[in-house]
Amino acid sequence: MKILYGVQATGNGHIARSRTLAKALQQYPELEIQWLFSGRPKENLFGMELFGDYWWREGMTIVHSEGRLRSLATVAQAKLRQLIQDVRKLPVSEYDLIISDYEPVTAWAAKMRKKPSVGIGHQYAFLHSIPMPRYNWPFHTVLRIFAPTKKSLGLHWHHFGNPILPPIVPPQPKPVSDTEDYILVYLPFEHPIPMLEELAKVERQFIVYGVPENLPTANNIQIKSPSTLGFQQDLVNARAVICNSGFELLAETLAQGKPILSRPLAYQFEQEANAQALEQLKLAKIVRSIDANSIHTWLQEGPKSVRIQWPDVAQAIAAWIAQGCKQDPADLARSLWRQVTPRPTEGTVPTYQNATD
Structure with missing residues (x-):
């Protein structure tokens, strides 16, 4: 054929x-x-x-x-x-x-x-x-x-x-070590300079993809060039993920059981819909702005995660x-x-049972 x-x-x-x-x-x-x-x-x-x-x-x-x-x-x-x-x-x-x-x-x-x-x-x-x-x-x-x-x-x-x-979801690499204390950031739709300035205000380590590598950064930020394998490995070892509401990355993140802070691209129908689904399924924290305040609030709340085996x-x-x-x-x-673990409930508001924190 x-x-x-x-x-x-x-x-x-x-x-x-x-x-x-x-x-x-x-x-x-x-x-x-x-x-x-x-x-x-x-x-x-x-x-x-x-x-x-x-x-x-x-x-x-x-x-x-x-x-x-x-x-x-x-x-x-x-x-x-x-x-x-x-x-x-x-x-x-x-x-x-x-x-x-x-x-x-x-x-x-x-x-x-x-x-x-x-x-x-x-x-x-x-x-x-x-x-x-x-x-x-x-x-x-x-x-x-x-x-x-x-x-x-x-x-x-x-x-x-x-x-x-x-x-x-592609086969996921194994962690090269225990989960490291950094947050993976992929926000290609944001204005990179203000976004990096906000990350600099947060006392956490960040690995950032999707922005020009030659931008000035603070000591708590590492910018990396596009790399399929490199990105997957950094995702596996990350403590949590901050991203827009694109479908595929979120599916991989859920497979890894990482806490998610997500902001949909404004006025982009698919991402707005994805954010709505994430909230309904209780799979991620959705915010309208990624800045130091929203990140601090998310971290103080104690980010929750769900690991789904697709x-x-x-x-x-x-x-x-x-x-x-x-x-x-x-x-x-x-x-x-029938092969998904945990199996999502079938109620009016479906959720994934047995969430893994």
């Missing part, structure tokens, strides 16, 4: 998820996969060796500054003519199946040519009834039509009574694809949620 697999490269989470799934798909040599990435300048991609001779397209991305989505700037910078050309020229007729991790060029090319298509990713969970900001329906509409597919496998931290799968979702999806995507996604979801 020849597969064209498109990945939205705006966020590192999409690439990390696809990297894990790519390794699982390698177990099926009958699958011939061509990868395509869009939404980020090609020179800014890193750790792409696993994807071989991948294709790149302009795609679409969001514009943000100082922790807020800039809607008008996002629309203004969108190269719609190029996007339409890329959709029309993409040779989807050569492939048996098109898979999109919320990637618009492959999804729309498949839709226009009426090719079989599957969406895999967190965004496809929003096709179901899950926690989300009700007031922000225009963005919800855009979310639903950005990368449409005939079938979809949505991913979330809870199924909320829908055929949604658990997250795809099953091998990537392997299950790879087998599902190799078998022709025939199994009902609801059956696939049920089989995977």
